Amino acid sequence: PxxxxxxxxxxxxxxxxxxxxxxxxxxxQRYKNHASTNLLTAYADFFAGIRSLFPSRNITNxxxxxxxxxxxxxxxxxxxxxxLISHCIEEKGANVSFNYIDSVARSWADQEITTINKAEEYxxxxxxxxxxxxxxLLHLGLRRTPTVDEINLYNHWVNDWGFDLK
Numbered sequence: 095p096x097x098x099x100x101x102x103x104x105x106x107x108x109x110x111x112x113x114x115x116x117x118x119x120x121x122x123q124r125y126k127n128h129a130s131t132n133l134l135t136a137y138a139d140f141f142a143g144i145r146s147l148f149p150s151r152n153i154t155n156x157x158x159x160x161x162x163x164x165x166x167x168x169x170x171x172x173x174x175x176x177x178l179i180s181h182c183i184e185e186k187g188a189n190v191s192f193n194y195i196d197s198v199a200r201s202w203a204d205q206e207i208t209t210i211n212k213a214e215e216y217x218x219x220x221x222x223x224x225x226x227x228x229x230x231l232l233h234l235g236l237r238r239t240p241t242v243d244e245i246n247l248y249n250h251w252v253n254d255w256g257f258d259l260k
Contacts, residue, residue: 137162140172147179148188157192164196168203173210178202181217223248 141158161179164170170178182195202208207216227240227248240248251257 136172140165140175143172143176144179147176147183150188160192160196160199164199164203168199169208170199170203171209174202174208174213175199177210177213177217181213220245223252 140161141153144153144158144161161175164175164178165172178199179195182190182198186194202213202216205216207213223245224240227245230248231238231240231244
């Protein structure tokens, strides 16, 4: 979509992981401060935000196309898309594949998580559930981060069967 040029190497969104422990809000705030009303520059700013989340990795044109689809086809806002990427990086690490991120974007769109507010609400609930599952695993003698399947099973127990930790 937009080839990397020397102009895009110097992003309006400068990134340094040591600046803030809260990576996603740092990038989102910088995006909001520098996003342009011009569509072409708005995508350049969006892509700069993506590059800042992957500082040691080159993003391919195919990956940029997928990110643009999240906005144009799935209806996610740019800020929501950046938060989605940040969440996936936190869950899977910096080498997370764009195919995985794309599947999460589809899932969010299906659940109508398309705005920054809905995404933040969803992530707060996800974090709370992850913490609850971690406590349950600790009671079982397992000291590790719960898997996605364990979180889904816990959600099924709580939402469908009415169980709780008490």
